[in-house]
Amino acid sequence: MNIFKYPTKSEWPKILSRPVKEKANLEEVVNEVFAAVKKDGDKAIALYSDKFDGSSPAETLVSSQEISEAANLVSQELKDAIEIAHSNIQKFHQNQIFEEKEIETTEGVTCWRKETAIEKVGLYVPGGTAPLFSTVLMLGVPAIIAGCSDIILCSPPDKSGNIHPAILYTANKIGINKIFKVGGIQAIAGMTYGTEKIPSVYKVFGPGNQYVTAAKEKATTQGVAIDMPAGPSEVLVYADKSASPAFIASDLLSQAEHGTDSQSVLICTDETILQKTKEEVESQLEQLSRKSIASESLKNSTLVLVKNVQDAMLMINEYAPEHFIVMSEDEDYIIDNIKNAGSVFLGSYTPESAGDYASGTNHTLPTNGFAKAYSGVSLESFNKKITFQRISKQGLHNIGPAIEVMAENELLDAHKNAVTIRLNKDINSNYDSK
Amino acid sequence: MNIFKYPTKSEWPKILSRPVKEKANLEEVVNEVFAAVKKDGDKAIALYSDKFDGSSPAETLVSSQEISEAANLVSQELKDAIEIAHSNIQKFHQNQIFEEKEIETTEGVTCWRKETAIEKVGLYVPGGTAPLFSTVLMLGVPAIIAGCSDIILCSPPDKSGNIHPAILYTANKIGINKIFKVGGIQAIAGMTYGTEKIPSVYKVFGPGNQYVTAAKEKATTQGVAIDMPAGPSEVLVYADKSASPAFIASDLLSQAEHGTDSQSVLICTDETILQKTKEEVESQLEQLSRKSIASESLKNSTLVLVKNVQDAMLMINEYAPEHFIVMSEDEDYIIDNIKNAGSVFLGSYTPESAGDYASGTNHTLPTNGFAKAYSGVSLESFNKKITFQRISKQGLHNIGPAIEVMAENELLDAHKNAVTIRLNKDINSNYDSK
Numbered sequence A, B: 001m002n003i004f005k006y007p008t009k010s011e012w013p014k015i016l017s018r019p020v021k022e023k024a025n026l027e028e029v030v031n032e033v034f035a036a037v038k039k040d041g042d043k044a045i046a047l048y049s050d051k052f053d054g055s056s057p058a059e060t061l062v063s064s065q066e067i068s069e070a071a072n073l074v075s076q077e078l079k080d081a082i083e084i085a086h087s088n089i090q091k092f093h094q095n096q097i098f099e100e101k102e103i104e105t106t107e108g109v110t111c112w113r114k115e116t117a118i119e120k121v122g123l124y125v126p127g128g129t130a131p132l133f134s135t136v137l138m139l140g141v142p143a144i145i146a147g148c149s150d151i152i153l154c155s156p157p158d159k160s161g162n163i164h165p166a167i168l169y170t171a172n173k174i175g176i177n178k179i180f181k182v183g184g185i186q187a188i189a190g191m192t193y194g195t196e197k198i199p200s201v202y203k204v205f206g207p208g209n210q211y212v213t214a215a216k217e218k219a220t221t222q223g224v225a226i227d228m229p230a231g232p233s234e235v236l237v238y239a240d241k242s243a244s245p246a247f248i249a250s251d252l253l254s255q256a257e258h259g260t261d262s263q264s265v266l267i268c269t270d271e272t273i274l275q276k277t278k279e280e281v282e283s284q285l286e287q288l289s290r291k292s293i294a295s296e297s298l299k300n301s302t303l304v305l306v307k308n309v310q311d312a313m314l315m316i317n318e319y320a321p322e323h324f325i326v327m328s329e330d331e332d333y334i335i336d337n338i339k340n341a342g343s344v345f346l347g348s349y350t351p352e353s354a355g356d357y358a359s360g361t362n363h364t365l366p367t368n369g370f371a372k373a374y375s376g377v378s379l380e381s382f383n384k385k386i387t388f389q390r391i392s393k394q395g396l397h398n399i400g401p402a403i404e405v406m407a408e409n410e411l412l413d414a415h416k417n418a419v420t421i422r423l424n425k426d427i428n429s430n431y432d433s434k
Helices: A009-015 A027-040 A042-053 A064-073 A076-094 A133-146 A165-174 A184-193 A210-221 A245-256 A271-285 A291-300 A309-319 A331-337 A352-357 A393-409 A413-424 B009-015 B027-040 B042-053 B064-073 B076-094 B133-146 B165-174 B184-193 B210-221 B245-256 B271-285 B291-300 B309-319 B331-337 B352-357 B393-409 B413-424
Strands: A002-005 A103-106 A109-117 A120-124 A150-154 A203-205 A234-239 A263-268 A302-305 A323-327 A343-346 A383-391 B002-005 B103-106 B109-117 B120-124 B150-154 B203-205 B234-239 B263-268 B302-305 B323-327 B343-346 B383-391
Touching: A002 A009, A002 A271, A027 A042, A027 A184, A027 A210, A042 A184, A064 A165, A076 A133, A076 A165, A076 B103, A076 B393, A103 A393, A103 B076, A109 A393, A120 A133, A120 A184, A133 A150, A133 A165, A133 B393, A150 A184, A184 A203, A184 A210, A210 B210, A234 A245, A234 A309, A245 A263, A245 A271, A245 A291, A245 A323, A245 A352, A245 B413, A263 A271, A263 A291, A263 A309, A271 A291, A271 A302, A271 B413, A309 A331, A323 A352, A331 A343, A343 A352, A352 B383, A352 B393, A352 B413, A383 A393, A383 B352, A393 A413, A393 B076, A393 B133, A393 B352, A413 B245, A413 B271, A413 B352, B002 B009, B002 B271, B027 B042, B027 B184, B027 B210, B042 B184, B064 B165, B076 B133, B076 B165, B103 B393, B109 B393, B120 B133, B120 B184, B133 B150, B133 B165, B150 B184, B184 B203, B184 B210, B234 B245, B234 B309, B245 B263, B245 B271, B245 B291, B245 B323, B245 B352, B263 B271, B263 B291, B263 B309, B271 B291, B271 B302, B309 B331, B323 B352, B331 B343, B343 B352, B383 B393, B393 B413
Parallel strands: A002 A302, A120 A150, A120 A203, A234 A263, A234 A323, A263 A302, A323 A343, A343 B383, A383 B343, B002 B302, B120 B150, B120 B203, B234 B263, B234 B323, B263 B302, B323 B343
Antiparallel strands: A103 A109, A109 A383, B103 B109, B109 B383
């Protein structure tokens, strides 16, 4: 871990720089897989599943039998935990349901918006050593609340051709049962173009490795929306003298274990706390099963001593952390002054892992500084809004002349004429008095 | 105009297909300009402004003198019209200010969201024959309401090195005075990387030709967000026997005059109305100054006769029109059943041009079927939301065990430990009872 004490503003860019990861040039392989899936559908999917994942199940759609069997393979303890998380995530996202009243902008001119679900969405859940059932909750629950009519889930099969039962159990529990044993680039290509088995979707969600990330970028060029740009995960802790070094260290480490490109940053106004945190990190690290990953990513990690909370907030807003943990007596100041962050964790009993799993907030968040322009996944990510306007005859008389003048000045005659013809002419219709 | 009567569902894709425009391969020139601007800043901007626009003003920043002079060059009539439009757009977008109450998902676990402005945004206003001051309103007004602290505007200079006074007047009126005489790829590159004069931004908004569109795509790969993917403009009118053919025709034509790749579609349940509309289009077309553009784009245009409003809505949701005009006795059914559209215009006195200029709704809308996954520009386009959570000691006792079980099952030890260490240990802090 790198320590910086009272850095000047000119040093910030270096201190706050993210671990640079050479963006692999995957364009060629992504283009190849997309072209093949577009042309050959499931045949191409099978080919690349075999090639990349070493497993190509004869039937990619998970059967209802597999789903019901999965429930028997998940412990009651885990089921109870998922139940709590599900309930909280549901409550938080239900609270996001949109309500907007119509407004009369001019007499006779009424405007409003209506929220409608994105009908077809695809959720991607990565494979790997651990079953990411929490991602199923974080993407699936808002999709269900939004009312998306076609929700599909893709996840790579293991070597035996199966998806982990905890993923199947969680998906089925929340109401998703169109699950495909397909991963990687071929999964994203399948959801982009559709195959005989996999339906095409309008928007793709979910984390993934560099192949999945590159495939999602490709999908956007093919008219499919994605949740947000990807990047390695990160946490920034702000702590003052009131904070517990052991707690800070546990949070820095829970970020560090994600991957070797993860980043943990501490910004602290108290030198003793900073020093003790460093020691705590070293001691807690020893106990971790993913010690080697965590110790590698700690090389990207930074402890910064600053003068006061004002300086800290300037620095934090410049960094725009994905996860921002606050253990400070200045909580109110921080809430008022945070401009750029994905999710904020307030107080000593609010570790990042609470938001990763069960507090109710979404764990799909903008990283890599994208919090300056993007929000995390929310109910809105599965919706879009349509604007409406209704203008009465009188309303058009009120704003029509302004439209005519503006259209004329933009040299758009027909735009002007659409108003003129209405202002000048009576209409033989039921609607003329509206 | 192509006429289809009672088409079967299998014919829909052909009938509803958009004009195919070969996506020009602009990657090379875009990459060249971006690399040059990144390296040489304003020097490169000047070079490409000269090369592409035939005009490269010594000073790209519009002076306050130019801005104040512009006000004298705009007619009072146009100023009054802009005033009405400004007021309505302001009211509609102010009505979008976000309010969300915090929610206690479990006792002691409180979550909420806060909306914050995207600090740095760039608005692009195309040049060309007509001054698009309406675009200044549609992008600038929500940016101002959102509270974006740095708003810049780029627009290409004319041959004499000037931006049209109506654009300068409108920008200044709403509170934007950092205006640069730069257009095309070099403008987008400048806002992406920043130069000595042009500040870099986090998100770029605005329409443009194929060069601008390709440059905005490139910007997203450089970490800059954009408003939405671009495509040619389109309108779909749904009309039944209550509609006026003259009004329908005027709306189809106001779309058709936009550009040769624009598309106008009529879906109609009444054969007489359809036939009369065709005749009205032909007669009104003769009067238009942009007759040649409109008649060219009418070749992409389609009149479809359908059995009833139910069939119509299935077809319309499949098409997902940018602009959807409704002249029908079944308005309520249509409002309830529209799923995919950018903006809806209800009733005989609500032409598209009202929303283009002055009703209050935004005219930056998803086209090319993107309304299936995207919303138009709104106040939210200039904001992002940060999630917050605060968990009390008791709260963590309530959900902590669930987090521990889930983290353990995802093989994330340190995530589990961040909870365990808190549940097991007392803390010597002011925050322990929170």
